[in-house]
Amino acid sequence: MELYxxxxxxxxxxxxxxxxxxxxxxxxxxxxxxxxxxxxxxxxTTTPDLALDQARIAEKEIMADNYRGPLxxxxxxxxxxxxxxxxxxxSSSAQRxxxxxxxxxxxxxxxxxxxxILIGKTHTHEFAxxxxxxxxxxxxxxxxxxxGSSGGSGAAVGAGVVHVALGSDTGGSIRIxxxxxxxxxxxxxxxxxxxxxxxxxxxxxxxxxxxxxxxxDAALVMAxxxxxxxxxxxxxxxxxxxxxxxxxxxxxxxxxxIPTNYxxxxxxxxxxxxxxxxxxxFVELGAELVEVEIPMAEHIISTEWAIMMPEATAYHLDYLRxxxxxxxxxxxxxxxxxxxxxxxxxxxxxxLRTLMQAAWQEMFSSIDVLLAPTLVAAATLRSxxxxxxxxxxxxxxxxxYVRLSAPANLTGLPSLSVPAGFTxxxxxLGVQIxxxxxxxxxxxxxxxxxxxxxxxxxxxxxxAVKVAP
Numbered sequence: 001m002e003l004y005x006x007x008x009x010x011x012x013x014x015x016x017x018x019x020x021x022x023x024x025x026x027x028x029x030x031x032x033x034x035x036x037x038x039x040x041x042x043x044x045t046t047t048p049d050l051a052l053d054q055a056r057i058a059e060k061e062i063m064a065d066n067y068r069g070p071l072x073x074x075x076x077x078x079x080x081x082x083x084x085x086x087x088x089x090x091s092s093s094a095q096r097x098x099x100x101x102x103x104x105x106x107x108x109x110x111x112x113x114x115x116x117i118l119i120g121k122t123h124t125h126e127f128a129x130x131x132x133x134x135x136x137x138x139x140x141x142x143x144x145x146x147x148g149s150s151g152g153s154g155a156a157v158g159a160g161v162v163h164v165a166l167g168s169d170t171g172g173s174i175r176i177x178x179x180x181x182x183x184x185x186x187x188x189x190x191x192x193x194x195x196x197x198x199x200x201x202x203x204x205x206x207x208x209x210x211x212x213x214x215x216x217d218a219a220l221v222m223a224x225x226x227x228x229x230x231x232x233x234x235x236x237x238x239x240x241x242x243x244x245x246x247x248x249x250x251x252x253x254x255x256x257x258i259p260t261n262y263x264x265x266x267x268x269x270x271x272x273x274x275x276x277x278x279x280x281x282f283v284e285l286g287a288e289l290v291e292v293e294i295p296m297a298e299h300i301i302s303t304e305w306a307i308m309m310p311e312a313t314a315y316h317l318d319y320l321r322x323x324x325x326x327x328x329x330x331x332x333x334x335x336x337x338x339x340x341x342x343x344x345x346x347x348x349x350x351x352l353r354t355l356m357q358a359a360w361q362e363m364f365s366s367i368d369v370l371l372a373p374t375l376v377a378a379a380t381l382r383s384x385x386x387x388x389x390x391x392x393x394x395x396x397x398x399x400x401y402v403r404l405s406a407p408a409n410l411t412g413l414p415s416l417s418v419p420a421g422f423t424x425x426x427x428x429l430g431v432q433i434x435x436x437x438x439x440x441x442x443x444x445x446x447x448x449x450x451x452x453x454x455x456x457x458x459x460x461x462x463x464a465v466k467v468a469p
Contacts, residue, residue, distance in 0.1 A: 003028035005460060008163040008217045012070035015062060022058040022073030026051050026117055029075040033119065033161045036463050039142045041135050042155035044080045045088050046120035051075065054117040061115070070220055072115030077156040077165030080121040081128055082108055082208075083197035087118070091199045092135060092152075093126045094326040095319050105197025106232070107166060107208055107225045114224045119162055122152030128168055128201040129312060129331045131176050131398040132385050139181055139461035140427055144379040147177035147401060149201075153211045154181035158428075160460035164212045164221050170201040171304055172405025175417035178211050179374035179430030182419045182459060184447065185211045186218040189438045190412030191236030193222070194229030202311040203234070204350075205304070205409045214458045215418065215447040219243040222440060236438075243441050247448045252286030254446075257367035262297040263404055266389065268377040274420040274429040275373045281453050282371070282446070290367050294407070295359035299352055301399075304406040306341070306349035313338030353410050360411045364436050369446055374417040374430035376400050408434055416443045419456045428456075 003011060003025050014020040030048050037043060058073040083089050083101035090096045104112065112118075125133045125148035133151025138144040139159035146155040150167030154177025157165050167174040169187040178185025186209045193208050200206055210221040223244065228237040258279060264272070279289055313320065313335050319327070320335050327335065364370070377387045377400065385397040408415035413434050420431040431450075435443040451457040 002032070004032045004160045007214055007458060008074060008212070008220070009070065009214070011163070012072075012074065015073045016067055016070075018062065022055040022062070022117065023052065025073055026055040026075055026119075029119055029162060032159070036139070036159045036161060039463055040137045040139060040155045040159060042122055042152040042159070042161065043077070043120040044090055044092055044123050044152070047087055047118050050087070051117050051119050058115050058117065068115040071111065071224060074116050074164065075119045075162045076111060076116040077119055077122045077153055077162040078108060079124050079150050079153050079166050079168060081124055081168055081199040082166055084108055084118065084121065087121065089121065091127045092124045095323065101197070103197065106194035106229050108197070110224050111221070122150070122156050122165055124152060125149035126328050126331045127199060127316070128170060128173055129334055131172065131401040132382070133177070134382065137382065138379050138427075139463040141379065142463060143382055144427065145180065145382050145385060145397065147180035147379065149173040150211060151177045154178055154183055154185075157181065157183045157211050157213055158461045159463050164210050164217055167209060167211050168198060168201070169207045169209060169409065170205045170308060171402040171409055174207070174209050174211060175374050175405050175415060175430070175432055176401045178417040180379040180428060182428035182456075182461060183211050183213060184215050184218050184419070184457065185209070185417040186222050186440070187408055187415045188222060188226070188440055189414045191234055192414070192438065192440065193225045194227070194232040194235050196229055196231040200315045202308040203315070204311060205308055207409070215416070215444055215451045216244060216247060218416070219247055219444045238438055241441050243444055246441065247444050249445055250285060251282055251446055251449045254287045254368045255290050255366065256282050256287050257292040257363070257370040258289050259294050259370065259372055260291050262294040262300070263372035266376060267373060270421070270423050271373045271375060271377055271429055275371065275431050278420050278431045278450055279371055281450060285449055285453065292363055292367060292370070295363055296352070296356045299356065300407055300410065301403060303349045303352045303356065304402070304410055306345050307353065309334065309338035310341050310346045357411050360413065368435070369443055370434040372432055372434070373404055374432040375404055378423045378427035378429055405432070408432075413437060414440050414443055416447045418447045418450055419459070420450075420454070421456055
C-alpha cells in the first residue's frame with residue numbers, strides 16, 4: 001500500500017518512529033498528484049519544490065528528536081483564498097491572477113508551525129461565490145462537480161493527493177464538497193478560528209476549516225487552526241479544547257435531534273435514506289432520537305442571501321468599479337445585484353438572523369446535536385449543473401446545495417459533514433452533525449462514532465487516469 005493511501009494517524013506514527021521520512025510521504029503525495037491532476041484540475045498552483053524543501057527540513061527536525069506532533073511532515077492542500085507568502089494566491093480569478101502575498105494567513109502560519117507541508121493551492125469557485133467549482137472534476141466521476149466553493153480541496157482529499165486541505169464556508173463551502181467528494185468536512189463555530197489573510201465572501205458568515213479523509217484528521221487540524229486572533233475581530237476569545245482526547249467516548253445517552261421540517265423537503269430519496277441510516281446507527285450506539293421542528297425555516301435562505309450579497313459586494317467594490325471585465329459573468333452579475341440591494345433589506349436580514357439564532361438556541365436546549373442530510377442530492381454533471389427532480393422541476397446546483405448547509409452559517413453553529421453512503425451510480429452522500437456553540441469536540445465524537453461503525457469514511461476515489469472533458 002502506498003503512503004498516500006494510509007490514514008493520516010498511521011502515517012504520523014511512522015514519521016514519529018522514523019520508519020518513514022516526511023520526504024517519502026511528500027514524494028508519495030506528489031506522485032499521486034501527477035497521476036490524478038490531469039483528470040481533476042484540483043490545483044491552481046502546485047509547489048513541489050517548496051514541498052520537498054519543507055519535507056527535508058521536517059526530516060532533519062525529526063531525526064534530531066524535535067518532533068512537533070502528528071501533523072509534522074504531513075502534506076497539505078490550501079484553498080486559493082488563503083494567503084501563502086511567496087506563492088500565488090489567485091482566488092481562482094483573473095482579478096488576482098498575479099497576486100503573490102508577502103505573508104501567510106493565520107491558519108497557514110499555524111499549520112506550518114505544526115510542521116505541515118504545502119503541496120499546492122486548490123481551486124475555489126471564483127472568490128468562493130458559488131457551489132460548483134467549474135474548473136475542477138469530482139474524484140469519483142470527473143465529469144461531475146466536486147461542489148464548492150472549496151471544490152479543489154474536496155477533490156484533492158477525495159483523490160488521495162493530500163490527507164487534509166483547507167476550505168472556507170460561507171453557505172456550505174466546506175461541507176458541500178466534502179459530501180460530494182466523499183470526505184469529512186468541518187465548519188467550526190463562528191469565531192473559533194481566525195480568517196486573517198483569507199479573501200472574504202461575506203464577513204459575518206465566513207468560516208475557515210478543514211476537509212479531511214477521517215474525522216480524527218479534522219480534529220487534529222481544527223485544533224491547530226483554532227484560537228483568538230486580534231487581527232480578526234470576529235474571533236472569540238475562548239479556550240481551545242483538546243478535540244482529539246475523548247473523541248472515542250461514544251454517544252450513549254446523548255440526544256440526537258431529528259428535524260421534522262426543512263431538512264426533509266425536496267430531497268433525493270438516497271440522501272434521505274442516508275440520514276435515516278445514520279440515525280438508526282446512532283440508536284444502535286445508545287443515543288436517543290428526539291424530533292424537533294426547525295424554527296423560522298421559511299426565512300433561512302432569503303436571510304442568507306440578503307446578508308451575503310451586499311457583504312460580498314462591499315468587499316469587491318474597488319474591483320467591481322475598476323475592472324469588472326476580469327470577473328466571470330456569473331460572479332460579476334451576483335456582485336452587481338448585491339450593489340443594488342436596499343440597505344433596509346440588509347438590516348432586516350441581520351435582525352432576522354438574531355431572532356433565528358435565539359430560536360435555534362432554544363431548540364438545542366432539548367438535544368445535544370442535530371442530524372440532517374448534508375445536501376439534497378449527489379453531484380450533478382459539470383456540463384449540466386442542475387438538480388432535476390422527479391416532478392420535472394429543476395433547481396440550480398448552487399441554490400440546491402446551499403439549502404441545507406446555510407443554517408449553520410446563519411446561526412454560526414459548528415457542523416461536521418461525514419460520508420454516509422453512495423448513490424446507485426457510485427457518487428458519495430453525506431450527513432451533517434450540527435452542535436451547540438463551541439461544541440466541536442462533541443460533534444467530532446458523533447462523527448467518529450459514525451465513522452467507526454460504517455465502512456464509507458476514509459475511502460479514496462479510484463479516479464486514477466480518466467481525463468475530464
